[in-house]
Amino acid sequence: MRLELTLRPTRGRYKIPINYNYPLSSVFYRIFSYGSPEFATWLHDNGFINQKGKPLKLFNFSRIFFSNYKIDGNCILASGQIKIVFSSPLGDSIIPAFINGILNTRTITIANNEIGAKFKIHNVIKIDPPTFLRDMKYLALNPIISSIVKENESGKKIIHFLRPEEPELTFQLKKNLLEKYLLIYKEKYNELIHLKLDRDYIDKVGGFSKITKLITIKEGEKTETKVKGFICPVEISASQKMQKIVYDCGLGERNSMGFGMVDLIRTKQSSP
Template identity: 35%
Template sequence: MRLKIELHARDTKKFPFNYHYQFSSAIYLLLKFSSPEFSDFLHNIGYKLNGKPYKLFSFAVKFENYKTTSNEILLESPRIHLIITSPKIDEFIKNFVIGSFERTFCYLSFGGDEHKLLIKNMELLPEPEIKDEMRFTLSNPMVLSTLKEYKGKLSPYYLRPEDKVDINRILAGNLRSKYELVTQIHSKGNVELDWDEDYLRKHPRVTKKITINEHGRFPVDVIGIQAPFKIKGDPELIRIGYECGFGEKNSMGFGMAEVVYS
């Protein structure tokens, strides 16, 4: 299920490019106003499978009218749209809606400065029909990683578009795990992803490095891929990707995708 929330920035016209951590924190805070226990569980523990936690939600931020500089987003309109997705309707969606109505605003903190965003409107978005072959665009980069040896120790390696075999193996396993957590049913389904080759030819660089918690004590750099893609296979796994986000670090907004209607 997806919600579209209209926000108004009251006291700032500038946003850094690395805003994912701050909006994720604002979402957890709104959940906390409805259910502190659920917010703490989701933030600190998450839904676990084989010892690995999943948050089972993602989001995208869309600025209505803006310009960019080398390191900032400059708003020309105060209106911002926050789209949130999760299959956990009773736990996540309802708590977020209640928290939003309770608070009517959210706070973002950038570089020690706190900014207030008013919650002006909220609407439920219609669900698309999910088939065994779909086309998507990414609102935020898709992050997929594996461990590789580097200088004698295993380190995360973030996959690039040319890592097709690893992309499909890791993405399918990630979607099967999310499906099992949501439905309590083990899936043997599979999916196969193909990036839009025309887009790749026109855009030689589709990887993006994003810093999470840029101004905090422990900033983390991740690399994701942002390009349109086609995915075919088990429609239930494709639906889970649409509802939770494709790939990793979905609670930071990564892997949020929109259906391309041809």
């Protein structure tokens, strides 16, 4: 289920950090806390545990859609209202908790340690879902992230963010979807699933380097880290239930940090 939030700034012109994923994720946890502090703490510290013991938050959000903006170094200078899409497959728990939080939220602040802006929630509407077919093509609304743990030259284990040209990327993206499917539906996915990046798009924009994005998390803090992802149309062939997972949860990792949200581009002619 998806909700579209319209926020209005408290000032005519404002400035927010260009690396706003972490600040915006913090905003959503704060909204949860306004509705239920206990639920917000549990979701942040624990979440939904899959069979491998890995916690998943099972919510996602889009990039910010600005009315007017320009990039100025590490800042976004903007004016006018903004829109953000919030999504979760759990319409009986996360969505109600989020809505309850919104009802108790007066203003929100999107900021890091140096710059930021305050907004008032002007409107929230439910977005009608698309018709899910076996073959669908999606546009990434923010970077898609997938990683593996590997050893470097000194034998130390490190997180390696998969580049879009690496063959293992699609395997890991499918593996992630299977884990989400099992956690949400409480059953294994036993059908075929095919996933591929739009190579025509990649060639058109100038190659893999043009779709690769580097994002800073907790910018300016001692725990600052960088993650690498990509933005590219993705074609997926899978069951309707799996397509709903893609739409509601997002692709790849760190969805609750605002990564991997997709929207429908078009559907091919196919039987449901």
